[in-house]
Amino acid sequence: MNITENNGIFIIETENTQYVLSPDEAGRLRHIHWGKKCKRESFVLPAKRGEPNSNHTSLDEMGTEFIPYGSTCYRVPALKVEYSDGCREALLKYKDYKITEKDGKALLEVFLEDEAYSLSVTLGYAVRENFDIIERFVKVKNNSDKNVLIEKIASAEFTLPSKRPYLSTNFNGAWGSEFRREETEVKNGTLIYETHKGTSEHTYSPCFILSQDATEKSGEVYFGALAWTGSYKVEINRDYSGVTRAVIGLSDFDFSYILHADEEFVTPSVYCGYACSLGQMSNEMNAFAVENILPRRYAKEPLPVLYNSWEATFFDVSTEGQQLLAKKAADIGCELFVMDDGWFGQRKDDHAGLGDWYVNDVKFPEGLGPLVDTVKKLGMKFGLWFEPEMVNPDSDLYRTHPEWAYHFDKRTPSELRNQLVLNLTLPEVREYVFNCMDSLVTKYGIDYIKWDANRPFSESGAENLENPRECRLRHIRAVYEIADLLKEKHPDLQIEACASGGGRAELGALSHFDMIWTSDNTDPVDRLDIQNGYSLLYPIKCMRAWVTDTNRHSRPSDWDYRFNVSMQGSLSIGGNLLKYTDEELEIHRKYIALYKEIRNTVQFGRFYRLADFRNDGIYATEYTDENKTVLFVCKSVNSFFAKRNYRVFLDGLEKDAEYKVTYGMDERVYFGDYLMNVGLNFDMGGTLESELVIFEKA
Ligand code: DGJ
Numbered sequence: 001m002n003i004t005e006n007n008g009i010f011i012i013e014t015e016n017t018q019y020v021l022s023p024d025e026a027g028r029l030r031h032i033h034w035g036k037k038c039k040r041e042s043f044v045l046p047a048k049r050g051e052p053n054s055n056h057t058s059l060d061e062m063g064t065e066f067i068p069y070g071s072t073c074y075r076v077p078a079l080k081v082e083y084s085d086g087c088r089e090a091l092l093k094y095k096d097y098k099i100t101e102k103d104g105k106a107l108l109e110v111f112l113e114d115e116a117y118s119l120s121v122t123l124g125y126a127v128r129e130n131f132d133i134i135e136r137f138v139k140v141k142n143n144s145d146k147n148v149l150i151e152k153i154a155s156a157e158f159t160l161p162s163k164r165p166y167l168s169t170n171f172n173g174a175w176g177s178e179f180r181r182e183e184t185e186v187k188n189g190t191l192i193y194e195t196h197k198g199t200s201e202h203t204y205s206p207c208f209i210l211s212q213d214a215t216e217k218s219g220e221v222y223f224g225a226l227a228w229t230g231s232y233k234v235e236i237n238r239d240y241s242g243v244t245r246a247v248i249g250l251s252d253f254d255f256s257y258i259l260h261a262d263e264e265f266v267t268p269s270v271y272c273g274y275a276c277s278l279g280q281m282s283n284e285m286n287a288f289a290v291e292n293i294l295p296r297r298y299a300k301e302p303l304p305v306l307y308n309s310w311e312a313t314f315f316d317v318s319t320e321g322q323q324l325l326a327k328k329a330a331d332i333g334c335e336l337f338v339m340d341d342g343w344f345g346q347r348k349d350d351h352a353g354l355g356d357w358y359v360n361d362v363k364f365p366e367g368l369g370p371l372v373d374t375v376k377k378l379g380m381k382f383g384l385w386f387e388p389e390m391v392n393p394d395s396d397l398y399r400t401h402p403e404w405a406y407h408f409d410k411r412t413p414s415e416l417r418n419q420l421v422l423n424l425t426l427p428e429v430r431e432y433v434f435n436c437m438d439s440l441v442t443k444y445g446i447d448y449i450k451w452d453a454n455r456p457f458s459e460s461g462a463e464n465l466e467n468p469r470e471c472r473l474r475h476i477r478a479v480y481e482i483a484d485l486l487k488e489k490h491p492d493l494q495i496e497a498c499a500s501g502g503g504r505a506e507l508g509a510l511s512h513f514d515m516i517w518t519s520d521n522t523d524p525v526d527r528l529d530i531q532n533g534y535s536l537l538y539p540i541k542c543m544r545a546w547v548t549d550t551n552r553h554s555r556p557s558d559w560d561y562r563f564n565v566s567m568q569g570s571l572s573i574g575g576n577l578l579k580y581t582d583e584e585l586e587i588h589r590k591y592i593a594l595y596k597e598i599r600n601t602v603q604f605g606r607f608y609r610l611a612d613f614r615n616d617g618i619y620a621t622e623y624t625d626e627n628k629t630v631l632f633v634c635k636s637v638n639s640f641f642a643k644r645n646y647r648v649f650l651d652g653l654e655k656d657a658e659y660k661v662t663y664g665m666d667e668r669v670y671f672g673d674y675l676m677n678v679g680l681n682f683d684m685g686g687t688l689e690s691e692l693v694i695f696e697k698a
Pocket of ligand 1: 310340341385452454498499500501517519520
């Protein structure tokens with residue numbers, strides 16, 4: 001880790017990569033290099049060039065670090081402002097820089113300024129010891145005495161080196177099928193991944209992955225993931241000269257921000273890197289998130305095995321019913337019992353009750369006390385479901401404060417799942433939400449909150465704001481603020497981010513919440529796909545993965561298969577334990593105990609996606625650390641014959657070390673080189689066949 005300035009050239013070095021930039025003679029901040037390390041003295045400023053012609057301008061062509069709209073720049077801008085005198089362009093010139101180093105983190109700040117309007121822009125680049133990830137962000141400060149309107153502000157702009165088209169990987173998901181990987185070649189024009197919904201959502205992810213010839217073990221990959229839970233925009237453009245650029249940040253749709261005199265605006269961060277394979281990218285991001293992004297309290301602790309009541313009881317919760325489930329959950333080894341939706345207000349189904357965060361006295365005549373006592377006496381922690389940002393029109397809260405939901409006066413607010421979004425930009429709403437949650441956490445000693453959000457924004461009127469176009473931004477900031485305040489007041493509280501499944505599975509949520517519910521779809525075959533996509537950029541330990549019953553959404557498969565899929569993340573149980581036979585409960589007991597033995601390796605080890613799931617219909621994933629190696633092989637093709645004999649080559653082992661099989665195969669000791677070069681053969685004769693093999697390292 002190192003940041004230097006040499007003859008006006010800034011060189012940012014991570015463990016294995018370099019990022020180089022420099023102001024040019026005209027004060028424009030030029031991008032010079034991003035990728036493998038070269039000798040520092042090699043770098044020079046890009047040569048001066050005149051205008052290519054009157055239609056294609058030098059500003060369009062040059063590699064810049066952060067270009068605003070203005071003058072003769074017509075390409076995708078990173079910034080667009082309007083000054084109070086009507087000038088709608090910014091011209092930024094390099095002013096100065098600062099390099100600081102503290103606690104294993106080095107930070108370069110490059111200061112740019114629009115002199116005519118006293119607007120300063122700081123580009124931030126932070127690196128941490130032992131990682132190949134750079135954190136980038138932007139600060140804009142209004143040093144004048146007039147307002148400035150920000151119409152677009154990205155967190156970073158990137159210029160990529162090769163003129164060959166890059167392959168963009170993102171997702172083509174939906175509710176229930178999040179993280180379905182999709183590749184698009186960026187040949188010409190602009191590829192945009194964007195949401196206007198106010199929340200990050202199920203379709204794409206706020207990230208870019210641009211690769212050439214990339215496999216799990218080779219190639220070149222440039223990537224960046226935005227830490228933002230609201231509307232975002234990722235623009236990847238390849239211009240007429242073959243240069244590919246990416247601009248990533250807040251969505252500018254129905255957005256603007258009034259920057260008052262002396263005010264500073266800070267963008268969300270984007271965490272970016274260059275890697276020599278998809279596998280390397282994933283491992284970098286996985287370890288980096290644990291070390292630097294997740295809320296600190298639980299970042300390095302393995303997550304508990306959780307039981308969640310949703311699929312067992314849906315809204316039909318009661319003291320006695322939940323106590324019965326809790327006893328079974330504790331008996332099979334669960335460590336945390338979470339009561340999901342249905343416990344509050346007049347909640348019978350999804351038509352009523354959201355916003356009324358008092359305990360339903362018909363379902364829980366003595367409050368939650370008896371249930372919480374039972375759970376804690378059984379040695380488990382207690383968790384509770386909330387949907388803090390929402391309100392049902394059929395609720396006491398809405399009847400008292402209809403104006404607390406986002407709305408436009410002359411329109412009927414549109415309901416989705418019979419609910420509306422609360423205007424969290426109102427201080428009194430934030431206070432109400434915080435107080436409701438805080439008082440229940442305090443009263444019952446709640447250890448865990450599942451924070452759900454089951455619809456996007458609509459009718460985003462917020463006339464309380466000077467500029468209602470700030471409401472989506474301010475709403476997400478309020479979500480973070482409430483979560484942070486709860487954690488500050490209850491330092492041992494864990495919070496899970498959920499939004500109809502995986503609608504909030506990104507690094508913004510993971511900067512404030514401890515884990516993520518990745519999808520409502522618990523079908524194990526679909527789940528393999530979802531988990532595979534998620535694992536590209538997001539931390540394994542935060543991926544809650546439930547084992548549930550076979551139901552109308554989940555195809556039949558045996559318990560081994562279900563556990564072998566869910567043990568690849570943070571194992572959780574979600575079925576109706578009251579219906580299980582003793583034999584089924586014993587299977588659960590066995591796997592939960594086994595998971596506790598391997599969870600350190602799964603949640604914190606290096607991991608490898610070993611099989612070509614698209615061609616082979618096999619997902620083979622290895623997790624390895626200095627003690628254990630865990631291998632899951634799951635067949636996802638519905639055929640007895642396809643891939644009957646499948647060979648898996650392990651990865652990342654020490655070639656001369658001995659690995660002793662302790663589970664899943666005949667006990668035998670293998671050398672690392674054998675496992676990596678000769679591999680293991682699996683006879684996958686069933687349709688949904690799965691294997692788990694555990695090795696202890698000698
Ligand atoms: C959506 C979540 O994803 C589910 O797990 C469950 O909590 C329901 N909401 C409850 O309404």
